[in-house]
Amino acid sequence: xxxxAVALGLAFTSFACAQQxxxxxxxxxxxxPSITSKFVELAGGPDAKYIVIPTAGEDKDIDLAxxxxxxxxxxxxxxxxxLHTRNRKKADSIGFVEPLKYANAVWFVGGRQWRLADAxxxxxxxxxxxxxxxxxxxxxxxxxxxxxxxxxxxxxAPEGNTIMVAKGHERGFGLLPDSAIDQHLLTRHRxxxxxxxxxxxPKLLGIGIDESTAIVVHQGRFQVIGNSKVAIxxxxxxxxxxYYFLAPGEWFDLKARRAIAGQQPTSN
Numbered sequence: 129x130x131x132x133a134v135a136l137g138l139a140f141t142s143f144a145c146a147q148q149x150x151x152x153x154x155x156x157x158x159x160x161p162s163i164t165s166k167f168v169e170l171a172g173g174p175d176a177k178y179i180v181i182p183t184a185g186e187d188k189d190i191d192l193a194x195x196x197x198x199x200x201x202x203x204x205x206x207x208x209x210x211l212h213t214r215n216r217k218k219a220d221s222i223g224f225v226e227p228l229k230y231a232n233a234v235w236f237v238g239g240r241q242w243r244l245a246d247a248x249x250x251x252x253x254x255x256x257x258x259x260x261x262x263x264x265x266x267x268x269x270x271x272x273x274x275x276x277x278x279x280x281x282x283x284x285a286p287e288g289n290t291i292m293v294a295k296g297h298e299r300g301f302g303l304l305p306d307s308a309i310d311q312h313l314l315t316r317h318r319x320x321x322x323x324x325x326x327x328x329x330p331k332l333l334g335i336g337i338d339e340s341t342a343i344v345v346h347q348g349r350f351q352v353i354g355n356s357k358v359a360i361x362x363x364x365x366x367x368x369x370x371y372y373f374l375a376p377g378e379w380f381d382l383k384a385r386r387a388i389a390g391q392q393p394t395s396n
Contacts, residue, residue: 149261150346151303152268153277154354155311156238157339159270162353164203166344170266171233178208179231183247184239184272199235213247220251228256233266236273242284242297244276254301267303271311276300278309280332282325292325304345306332313338313359323370326361333385334361336371348383352376360387
């Protein structure tokens with residue numbers, strides 16, 4: 129039976145999870161070297177300890193050995209451990225999470241984000257991923273692996289990805305608190321889709337990320353990297369639109385909820 133997340137049980141918290149560690153949140157599509165190399169750099173290089181989680185995918189598409197080899201080839205790393213289960217009891221077991229205790233980085237493969245929520249929310253797996261961040265590690269993911277990192281889960285309906293808010297599937301891992309993250313933004317013409325979600329939940333920041341594009345989050349800020357754009361939804365009007373764009377190289381202050389113009393911010 130699928131796990132049903134508590135509806136709207138969202139705590140609007142600080143950005144503590146990503147303060148020490150890093151998030152690399154990718155909008156889907158092909159991963160350019162600017163994204164894969166940044167993820168590996170933040171993890172500590174090709175010899176770091178990597179965890180790959182393909183649980184967002186369909187059962188018929190998940191081949192653990194192939195997942196490992198594909199990740200190693202794509203990111204240019206020397207080894208990786210694949211973790212996958214749909215059994216919540218197993219996800220909550222000490223043995224299953226043991227590799228996470230020593231990992232430097234976690235990567236979520238794309239698919240459907242509700243599968244990640246059903247398998248790992250409120251388990252030791254979720255807690256160990258957050259512990260990895262707190263000790264300075266990096267968590268990344270693409271498409272479903274992007275959306276699950278937000279606190280509010282959009283497109284979480286098992287019935288289909290056109291449903292923006294699904295009762296019982298509104299909760300993500302909250303690695304980026306107070307946020308709703310959408311993906312494939314421009315490629316799939318989704319620019320308007322986050323606006324009503326943020327209008328209904330104005331404490332949330334909406335972040336829409338196009339394909340082959342990522343935000344790198346650290347210490348309450350993020351930078352856009354990759355090939356395309358990121359849209360910001362802050363429940364305000366921007367020249368007649370409910371969003372505005374950030375381009376690669378631009379920075380955003382998550383605490384102030386504003387773009388940082390003109391210079392790279394200093395670390396806290």
